Amino acid sequence: MINEWKITLKIYRQKGQEPPHYDTFELEVNPDEYVLDAIERVWAFRDRSLTFAHACHHSTCGACGMRVNDVEKLTCITPIRSVVANGGVLKVDPMRNFPVVSDLVVDLGSLYQRMDQVGHRSVLPLGEEPAPHPAAAPAPEDLQALRLADCIECGLCISACPVATTTPAYLGPAVLAGAQQHGLNGDLKLLELVDSDSGVWRCHSAFECTAVCPSNVDPARRIMDLRRQVIGARIARFFGRG
Amino acid sequence: MSNKPSPSNWPKWFDPRRREAGSWAFILNRLSALGLTFYLFLHLIVLGTLAQGEAAYDNFLETIHNPLFILGELVVIVGAVYHGLNGLRVGLTSFGIGVSVQKQLFYITLAITAVVAVFFAVRMFS
Amino acid sequence: MDKPHAIIIGAGFTGVATAHDLALRGFDVTVVERGPIANGTSGRTHGLLHSGGRYAVKDQESAIECIDENMILRKIVPQVIEPNGGLFIALTESDLEYGEQFIEGCEACHIPIEELKPQQALKLEPNLNPRLLAAFTIPDGTFDPLRLALSFAATAKSNGARFHLYTEVEGLLLDGQGNVVGVKTWDRKTNQRGELRADIVVNATGAWAGEITEMAGASVPVKPTPGIMVAYDQRLCQRAINRLCPPSDGDIILPQRRMMVVGTTSFEVTDLDYVPVIEEQIELMLERGAEMVPGIRQAKVRGVYMATRPLIGAGVTGRSIARTFKCYDHKASDNVDGLVTITGGKATTLRAMAEATANMVCAKLGVTAQCSTKDTPLLSYRQFYALP
Ligand SMILES: Cc1cc2nc3c(=O)[nH]c(=O)nc-3n(C[C@H](O)[C@H](O)[C@H](O)COP(=O)(O)OP(=O)(O)OC[C@H]3O[C@@H](n4cnc5c(N)ncnc54)[C@H](O)[C@@H]3O)c2cc1C
Ligand code: HEM
Ligand code: SF4
Ligand code: FES
Numbered sequence: 001m002i003n004e005w006k007i008t009l010k011i012y013r014q015k016g017q018e019p020p021h022y023d024t025f026e027l028e029v030n031p032d033e034y035v036l037d038a039i040e041r042v043w044a045f046r047d048r049s050l051t052f053a054h055a056c057h058h059s060t061c062g063a064c065g066m067r068v069n070d071v072e073k074l075t076c077i078t079p080i081r082s083v084v085a086n087g088g089v090l091k092v093d094p095m096r097n098f099p100v101v102s103d104l105v106v107d108l109g110s111l112y113q114r115m116d117q118v119g120h121r122s123v124l125p126l127g128e129e130p131a132p133h134p135a136a137a138p139a140p141e142d143l144q145a146l147r148l149a150d151c152i153e154c155g156l157c158i159s160a161c162p163v164a165t166t167t168p169a170y171l172g173p174a175v176l177a178g179a180q181q182h183g184l185n186g187d188l189k190l191l192e193l194v195d196s197d198s199g200v201w202r203c204h205s206a207f208e209c210t211a212v213c214p215s216n217v218d219p220a221r222r223i224m225d226l227r228r229q230v231i232g233a234r235i236a237r238f239f240g241r242g
Numbered sequence: 243m244s245n246k247p248s249p250s251n252w253p254k255w256f257d258p259r260r261r262e263a264g265s266w267a268f269i270l271n272r273l274s275a276l277g278l279t280f281y282l283f284l285h286l287i288v289l290g291t292l293a294q295g296e297a298a299y300d301n302f303l304e305t306i307h308n309p310l311f312i313l314g315e316l317v318v319i320v321g322a323v324y325h326g327l328n329g330l331r332v333g334l335t336s337f338g339i340g341v342s343v344q345k346q347l348f349y350i351t352l353a354i355t356a357v358v359a360v361f362f363a364v365r366m367f368s
Numbered sequence: 369m370d371k372p373h374a375i376i377i378g379a380g381f382t383g384v385a386t387a388h389d390l391a392l393r394g395f396d397v398t399v400v401e402r403g404p405i406a407n408g409t410s411g412r413t414h415g416l417l418h419s420g421g422r423y424a425v426k427d428q429e430s431a432i433e434c435i436d437e438n439m440i441l442r443k444i445v446p447q448v449i450e451p452n453g454g455l456f457i458a459l460t461e462s463d464l465e466y467g468e469q470f471i472e473g474c475e476a477c478h479i480p481i482e483e484l485k486p487q488q489a490l491k492l493e494p495n496l497n498p499r500l501l502a503a504f505t506i507p508d509g510t511f512d513p514l515r516l517a518l519s520f521a522a523t524a525k526s527n528g529a530r531f532h533l534y535t536e537v538e539g540l541l542l543d544g545q546g547n548v549v550g551v552k553t554w555d556r557k558t559n560q561r562g563e564l565r566a567d568i569v570v571n572a573t574g575a576w577a578g579e580i581t582e583m584a585g586a587s588v589p590v591k592p593t594p595g596i597m598v599a600y601d602q603r604l605c606q607r608a609i610n611r612l613c614p615p616s617d618g619d620i621i622l623p624q625r626r627m628m629v630v631g632t633t634s635f636e637v638t639d640l641d642y643v644p645v646i647e648e649q650i651e652l653m654l655e656r657g658a659e660m661v662p663g664i665r666q667a668k669v670r671g672v673y674m675a676t677r678p679l680i681g682a683g684v685t686g687r688s689i690a691r692t693f694k695c696y697d698h699k700a701s702d703n704v705d706g707l708v709t710i711t712g713g714k715a716t717t718l719r720a721m722a723e724a725t726a727n728m729v730c731a732k733l734g735v736t737a738q739c740s741t742k743d744t745p746l747l748s749y750r751q752f753y754a755l756p
Contacts, residue, residue, distance in 0.1 A: 016558040033645070034671070044642035051534045051556050053404045055411025057673035058599040060624055061514035063404060063411075070260040077599075077671045100245045102534060102557035105404070109753035116750045122447050122515065126606065129626075139494060142606050145452045148512050148625045160261075162268060165254045168247040204272075205332050207264030207344055216626055220264075224338045231337075 003028035007084055009038060010091040011050065013103050020100075022091075023047070031081035035073065036064050038080060039092065039104070052104040059214060062152030065159065066104055067093040072156040074214040095159035111155050114171055118190060120178030124149050128181070130216070151178060151217045157209035169198040173209035173219035176200055180222040184229045195230045267348045271328050274321035281318050312366050320359045327351040371396040372733050375551055375566040377537050377580055380410035381715050383572035384520040385722035385741075390570075391527035392744060393726060393737035398564060399521075399529060400553055402536035405752070406517040409574050410715060412675035414597055414631045416608055416622050417441060417449060417509030418716040421456055421481070422615055423691060424473030425466070430691040431477040433717045438507060440719060441516075445746045448515040450623070454508025454608030455489060456481075458501045459659060463612045467502060470612060474506075481506050495604040495663045508608035510624050513715070518749035520718070525755045526747055533557075540583045540707070541565065548584050548698075548706035568729050571709040574678040575640050581709060586702035588709050594643045594676040595632035598653040600667035603628055609660050617649075618656025627670055630657035634677075643674040680712040693721045695728050708732070 009027055014020040025042050036054055043050045055061040059077045066075050068083050069091050084090045098106035127143035129150055138145070157173035158164045164172050171179075171194070179194050194200050203223050210220040255272060258265055291298050305311070331347045334340050340347055374390050376383045379401035391397045401407075420434035442451055458464045474481045481504045489503035490496055496503075521531060534556045541550035541563060550565035571580045575592040603623050611619040617633045630653040637643055650672055657664045680694050693713030698704040710725040723739045730737060 016560075037645075041642055044639075048536075049556050049559060051403075053407075055404065055406045055514040055517075057412050058597065058627070058629060058671035060415070060512060060599075060627070061406075061411060063514060076673070094245060096245060097247045098245065105534070105557075106245070107753075112750040112753040116748060116754070122512070122749075123450065131603075138606055139492070142492075145450075145606050147450050147452075147603075147606070147623070148448075148510070150625060152625070162255050162265065164247055165251045166247060166249050170247075204268055205264065205335060205344075206261075206268040208261060211262040211264065220344075221338070221341045224336060224341050227336060228338050 003030050005029050005031045005080070005086045007038070007080065007087070008089045009042060010089055011039070011042065011104070012093045013050075014100055015049075015102055029080055031079070031086070033080055034076055035066075035068055035078045035080055035083065035090065035092070036075035038090070039075065050104075051102045053106075060148070060152060062154035065095050065154040065156045067095060067159065072160045072212040074154060074156065077214065095155055097158050097161070097164045098155060106155070108153070108155050111153060111158060111172065111174060114175040115153060115178050118171075118175055118179035118193065119182045119187075120149070120151065120175075121182065122149050123147065124181075149181070150215050152215050154214065156212045156214060157217075157219050160208040160212045162206050162208065163202055163204055167198070167202065170202045171199055173203075173223065174217070176203070176226055177217050177219040177222040180226040180229070184226075184233050186233075191230065191233050194226060195234070200227045200230055263345045263348050267328055267331070267351070270324060271332070274325040277318070277321045278325060309367070316359070316362055316366060319362050320355060323358045324351065324355040327354055372568070372735060373398070373566040374568045374570060374729060375400060375564055376570045376572055377401075377551065378408070378571070378573040378576070379405045379517070379521065379531065379533065380408045380572065380574050381406070381517055381520075381718040382574060382710055382713065382721050382725075383570075384517050384524065385718040386570055386572055386710065386725045387524040387529045388520045388527075388746075389719075389722040389726040389739060389741050390729065391524045391529045392740055393730065393735065395735075397524060397529035398566065399524075399531045400535050400537055400551060400564065401531070401533050402556070404533055405521055405531075406514050408576070409675045409678065410517055411513050412597075412673050413513050413715045414620065414622055414629060415510050415513055415624055416620060416716075417451075417511050418714060419454065419506045419508045420477055420479050421454070421470070421474060421504075421506045421508070422610060422620070424477050424479055425469045426614065427690050427692070428473065428477050430714070430717075431473065431479065433692060433720055434714065435477060435479045435507075437717045437720050438509065440742055441511070441716070442509065444719075444741075444744060445516060445519045447748060448512045448519055450510040452509065452607050452623075454506045454610055455484075455493065455496075456504045456506060456610045456612040457489065457496060457660060458503070458612040459497060459499065460501070464501055466613050467504075470504070479506065493605050493607060493609070495661050496609070497660055497662055502612070504612070506610070508610070510608065510622055511715070512624075515749040516715070516718075518752045519746040522747045522749055522752035522755065523744070525752060537580065540569065540580070542584065546585065546704055548704060567706075567733060569707050570725060570729065571707060572711075572725075574711060575676040577678060577709050577711045581698065581702075581707070584698065584702070584704045584707055586698040586704045586707065588696055588711060589680055590711050591679045591681050592637060592640050592676045593634055593679045594637055594674050595634050596645065596649040596653065596672065596674055597629050597631035598650055598657075598669060599624075599627045599629045599671040599673075600664055601627060601670040602663070602667040604661050604663045604667070611656075611660060618653045621657055621661055621664075628657075628661070628664065628667070630654070630664070637676070640676055643676060645672050645674055678711045693717060693724070695724050697728055697732065699732075
């Protein structure tokens with residue numbers, strides 16, 4: 001492996017109740033490595049007290065979301081060369097809008113609980129997941145096959161959302177997208193949950209969720225679609241057919 | 243500053259650093275909305291001066307003939323045009339129309355606003 | 369408190385499954401993990417819910433474990449599995465020859481296979497290499513690594529287990545006779561040191577197991593053996609695609625969410641905390657993967673990562689080491705009481721590994737409770753965060 005680049009990692013640090021600060025680490029890196037690799041290397045060789053969340057290292061678990069130079073990134077699939085130049089500074093912060101547990105680790109509990117609340121399924125029939133590429137379109141007889149859902153519950157969309165910044169009660173893009181995928185289908189409890197001032201109507205259309213989503217979910221579009229579903233359901237109920 | 247969501251984070255609404263077009267649209271919309279609301283109040287207060295008689299109102303008309311006030315008026319017009327057009331964009335996309343081209347719609351909004359701005363600037367200052 | 373207290377070091381697959389098993393058997397369980405759940409080998413695994421076919425020729429003990437556990441996991445944690453099955457495909461004459469042994473091996477290990485004509489296989493998986501010579505279906509699957517671990521952890525938590533994450537075990541507490549009675553911890557979240565005492569300490573640190581046993585002056589023959597995986601940004605197959613040949617580099621393509629992951633390789637390292645990616649192996653994965661699914665050449669690399677197998681063995685190397693697991697009671701092997709090590713194995717066999725470990729722990733402490741994890745459906749992985 002060739003470590004041909006030198007970069008400076010500027011990492012947000014916070015332990016317990018202590019006030020936060022940044023630590024910097026000069027690091028030789030291979031620009032084709034991922035940001036997460038650089039962070040893990042800091043832990044392995046420079047500072048064993050650094051905490052960060054990670055598991056799969058290939059964008060399937062959603063643990064490694066962070067803010068890299070102030071933009072939400074899934075660090076395990078973000079090549080270093082895509083976010084910094086040789087000799088540059090790579091600033092890494094924890095995601096916004098979730099409580100910091102320690103350093104780069106945030107508590108995603110609220111997201112997970114809300115995903116359960118809206119009944120987002122983690123495994124879906126193939127036909128219900130949009131195929132992102134024509135070559136990948138499944139054969140019709142395979143539509144019954146099951147696959148893991150696209151949303152990896154990383155929380156990047158919630159970190160990027162300006163509304164979530166000020167409104168803890170806002171369900172957030174991933175959760176509303178989860179509700180849309182689940183579908184209202186006459187589910188009154190779900191309807192009440194999303195048809196509220198913490199639900200679909202809280203969105204102010206900044207579209208940042210879709211911009212940062214690493215996993216093909218397009219939460220903004222799904223929120224808008226859910227609004228249509230909500231209105232449809234309300235009209236149907238008004239005429240006594242819901 | 244806490245990392246948790248909290249109403250006290252409101253200044254972050256207006257921070258467009260490293261964000262995308264959609265955030266700019268949102269920020270400009272919110273700023274223009276606040277501006278327009280402020281202007282509406284101003285407008286009502288001014289109309290209130292009518293009640294104090296013709297002289298007072300004429301006096302007022304005098305003062306607003308200076309260029310600074312004309313510039314202010316231009317800002318109101320531009321803000322209103324942007325806010326109205328972007329309002330249409332938000333309204334359409336809110337119901338699933340044009341979500342995939344929201345950025346383009348925003349640029350069109352900006353372009354039209356710019357044309358209107360130039361048009362009124364030329365008329366008002368010539 | 370009458371409940372025996374067990375400390376489990378490591379929250380990889382082995383650790384969380386053991387926590388679940390012991391919690392069900394009425395133990396008071398504390399898991400101490402230096403990072404988040406599944407940050408070690410477990411999170412970075414390929415994700416193949418093995419049917420055992422891969423080992424049916426050379427390592428039938430592992431193969432039988434795999435097929436049995438595969439069927440159990442499908443029942444108890446369907447929420448984290450793409451249960452779409454797999455294919456073994458032959459592309460060369462030598463693959464076909466291996467096919468004979470493969471059929472015999474699968475029969476011997478009661479792994480259900482079905483032979484398909486090449487056209488049938490292509491109908492199922494249109495993106496396969498059209499020159500394939502033979503294919504067999506097999507009950508493989510894909511699992512989501514983190515969520516599999518979280519499901520076990522969540523269920524353990526609901527039965528009272530406590531999880532100390534980001535807490536490293538820095539040393540073992542010993543009584544005067546050199547027996548283990550607890551662990552010395554460093555909470556990396558708050559930078560605080562502490563001690564925890566227990567009736568039994570279970571070392572479930574996988575490839576790192578040797579580091580823990582060393583703290584007690586004991587040893588385990590773990591041979592850390594990393595391998596590479598390359599994830600591509602397209603899903604060109606819906607089933608696990610295995611090359612019909614003896615286990616070799618890049619012999620499995622696994623669909624996962626919208627991706628395909630090709631793996632893997634096998635070599636040895638000494639520094640476990642950071643295993644750098646070896647560039648040539650990326651190219652190798654592409655070559656080998658494209659033999660089975662040529663369309664991979666048009667896909668883009670989405671992620672490249674390494675993980676380290678905790679293989680057990682002294683003397684032999686890499687692929688020839690059996691993939692089965694082993695429990696060590698260090699009383700028997702090193703005359704150190706209070707410490708049990710579980711290592712080796714596969715993700716697919718996590719439950720069986722936990723059962724064997726818990727059996728050993730129960731026997732040591734005179735607990736008679738039986739294992740019930742086979743029939744206990746696991747909670748949603750999301751409950752791990754909901755529970756206090
Ligand atoms: C390349 C590769 C591909 C694989 N593919 C598959 C597959 O497709 N299917 C399959 O079934 N299996 C697969 N496996 C095997 C499987 O992933 C492993 O057997 C399994 O993950 C091992 O789990 P573990 O819990 O024993 O180890 P780990 O997951 O490594 O857990 C050990 C834990 O201990 C922690 N720890 C270490 N030291 C300390 C300390 N001092 N204090 C506290 N905690 C500590 C670590 O942080 C770590 O979380 C693969 C393995 C490799 C390497
Ligand atoms: C052309 C007419 C107008 C249209 C189409 C329009 C449309 C909209 C829309 C769609 C929003 C919601 C934006 C969002 O979801 O973030 C909005 C917000 C708002 N508008 Fe207007 N508007 C118009 C005129 C006005 C005027 C004249 C005023 C003030 C006097 C005004 C004040 C506001 C305010 C205060 C908000 C809230 C801002 C925010 O939440 O960011 N609007 N408008
Ligand atoms: S919608 Fe996208 S960004 Fe949001 S949690 Fe799911 S995968 Fe992450
Ligand atoms: S580590 Fe799993 S998504 Fe990045």
